[in-house]
Amino acid sequence: MVQSKFRTLDLAYTAIGAALIAICSWISIPLTVPFTMQTFAVFFVLLLLGGMRGSLSILVYILLGAAGVPVFAGFSGGVGILFGNTGGYIIGFLLTGLVYLVAEHLFGENLWVKIAALVVGLALCYAFGTVWFYVLYTRHTGAVSMMTVMSWCVFPFILPDLLKLALAVLLSGRVKRMIPGLS
Numbered sequence: 782m783v784q785s786k787f788r789t790l791d792l793a794y795t796a797i798g799a800a801l802i803a804i805c806s807w808i809s810i811p812l813t814v815p816f817t818m819q820t821f822a823v824f825f826v827l828l829l830l831g832g833m834r835g836s837l838s839i840l841v842y843i844l845l846g847a848a849g850v851p852v853f854a855g856f857s858g859g860v861g862i863l864f865g866n867t868g869g870y871i872i873g874f875l876l877t878g879l880v881y882l883v884a885e886h887l888f889g890e891n892l893w894v895k896i897a898a899l900v901v902g903l904a905l906c907y908a909f910g911t912v913w914f915y916v917l918y919t920r921h922t923g924a925v926s927m928m929t930v931m932s933w934c935v936f937p938f939i940l941p942d943l944l945k946l947a948l949a950v951l952l953s954g955r956v957k958r959m960i961p962g963l964s
Contacts, residue, residue: 795830798826801822803842805822806818806819816937818945819874821948821949824899824949825949826838827895827899828957829956831963832882832885835878840875846862867934869911870907870910877906883898892950900946911927911931914933
């Protein structure tokens with residue numbers, strides 16, 4: 782009998798990671814530009830669970846939302862959200878996970894490698910989501926410059942997302958030491 786490399790505990794952690802991302806997507810911080818804690822959860826889940834389980838958690842989260850489960854921001858769900866103007870950012874979370882997974886595989890478990898991978902993954906998420914937004918917005922609303930789209934969708938979120946990354950680094954290290962099977 783062949784033993785699976787992905788154990789029941791891995792499935793449980795993956796499900797918990799997807800649930801955490803959903804819960805954090807519902808938490809909205811009302812500032813000049815409101816933002817959710819969704820990005821924090823993506824960072825936290827990857828740091829806590831590792832590249833494979835973390836990326837699978839992100840995938841499960843996206844698939845749940847695509848199936849109509851209200852896991853996205855504002856208790857929304859459905860393929861309409863994913864194929865809407867901001868859906869590229871949600872899909873971009875998976876790219877962040879994949880960058881993290883590859884960096885972890887190639888360069889190991891060094892904290893600075895993990896942080897660099899998350900920053901690169903976030904930049905890729907921004908790029909993918911912004912191009913997605915730009916294409917859909919200009920198709921349905923009219924011409925707008927890429928710089929305008931970036932001023933709406935990227936610039937206001939850079940500092941909050943970097944703060945969320947720092948918080949995820951601080952908390953994940955502490956939580957990881959308290960939970961068995963997360964080595």
